[in-house]
Amino acid sequence: MDFITYDIEQLKKGYTYDAETETFHCLICDQTYEKHEIFKLDERFFDAEGMMQHHIREKHVSVHHYLLGLDKKVTGLTDHQKKMLMSIQSGMADKEVAEQLSISPSTVRHFRFTMKEKARQAKVFIALYDLTFLEPQSFVPVHAHATMVDDRYVTTEDEQEKILKNLFVSLEPLKLKVFSSKEKKKLVILKKIAESFTPGRTYTEMEVNEHLKEIYTDFATIRRYLIEYRFMARSKDGMSYWII
Incomplete structure (x- = not known):
């Protein structure tokens, strides 16, 4: 759990609500529940928030219990x-x-x-x-669908500008020099590449590949990380891709 990212009320509840995706997200283990779903459990029915509260009690006892279990260097x-x-x-x-x-x-x-x-x-x-x-300082906003938000996502605009300058041959057109293994740099790269796609448009895998080939030779790696870090989503059959 990243204690800088969340406010006090969110930490006390142990979960957040993402209005864009309409999902409740457990801060302890990343369990999510969609707002419009109804969940049946032991002959009882729960809405998504009720299910999240039940999840925290069943899996983590309570937020109080979880926080007290953290190391002294975290709690003091x-x-x-x-x-x-x-x-x-x-x-x-x-x-x-x-x-x-x-x-x-x-x-x-x-x-x-x-x-x-x-x-x-x-x-x-x-x-x-x-x-x-x-x-x-001005910090770069964390993209809405990021999971496991931690120090990797804490990037100032100045840091982002330096990373883009050092790792891209050109920003217009977009040409990547090297795909860094450093997590913070990787996220900046992926964010920039994701911005080159058209929001709301659905792409075929071939279209995604062709688009990424223009940016970097190892297009398959870029495509995989765009999905893994939730900049992009794809259908279960792998036929359709879109920016999220």
Whole structure:
């Protein structure tokens, strides 16, 4: 899960909704459910969002449980602090938490106070982070159908311009010099090539191949990655292709 990409409410829910594709997407495991589908489970019926919530409970217990299971370098919490948060979240009173963990109730109260202070500091830190690292630079938007969004997709417009300049012989017409194995560079290349297709048009495989041959000799590799990284889709029989 990329914690920079998603806002706090999305992280708390554990899933997002993509209005363009009308799908709910689990942030933990990439399970998706389409909005207009109805799902039957154990004689009960769920809409897509209800099914996503059921999925998180069944597969991940809860978002709270998943986040607490992350490494200390991600959460900043010790194992003892995680146990206290789990106990408090379950609804235990301070005295019950203290008895369970063999500590004093005053220690639990102090922990609650400390967590509130950390939350206050975190809000200020996030504001400072955005002001320092995000606002002065212009970042390239992540394409709508990207999955497993992580640091590979964090690219400034300046970085994108340098990558295009170094890896393309020409941008008009589009001629690729080398298809980089570096993930960030690969995504910039694929995005640029995808933009050379006409949105809304359906292509045959031969048309896609001919188009890509004009850009790069290893057209089959480019075609495969366009689909793998969800810049392009194809029909089940492999006869039709289109930009998504």
